[in-house]
Amino acid sequence: MRCVAAAGASTDHEQRSGTGRSVGQATLSAATDLLISDYVAWREARLRVRSAYSSWTHTRGHAKLAFAAYVAALDQEEKAAGEYARRIEHVAGFVSTGSDGDPEGGTKLLGR
Numbered sequence: 848m849r850c851v852a853a854a855g856a857s858t859d860h861e862q863r864s865g866t867g868r869s870v871g872q873a874t875l876s877a878a879t880d881l882l883i884s885d886y887v888a889w890r891e892a893r894l895r896v897r898s899a900y901s902s903w904t905h906t907r908g909h910a911k912l913a914f915a916a917y918v919a920a921l922d923q924e925e926k927a928a929g930e931y932a933r934r935i936e937h938v939a940g941f942v943s944t945g946s947d948g949d950p951e952g953g954t955k956l957l958g959r
Contacts (some may be wrong), residue, residue, distance in 0.1 A: 871941075878938050885931040892924040 899920040903913040 875938070875941060878941065879932070882931075882934045883939055885927070885934045889924070889927040889931045892920070892927040896920045896924045 862904040896917070899913070899917040903910065908912040
């Protein structure tokens, strides 16, 4: 949504963040950093699942314990994947509309 302002007035999208970028650009940049962080967290959780699965399938003496570790790793990976998916939805919504739908100025986009 594009705002039209009276001569000399600035819109929310034109206000500056102090870095020479608009507030929306700064918010998107911060959200992108968080998106990458969520992606890395999901990938790390995925690696823990692979490791736990390998331990479980190659363990002879403590199979129940190894299986419990595998299930816990799966739960953590599912949580990380969900957080990453939600962040993608928020960032995609911001990119397509120019707004995250949050009247507080990007706290939803930043996951706050």
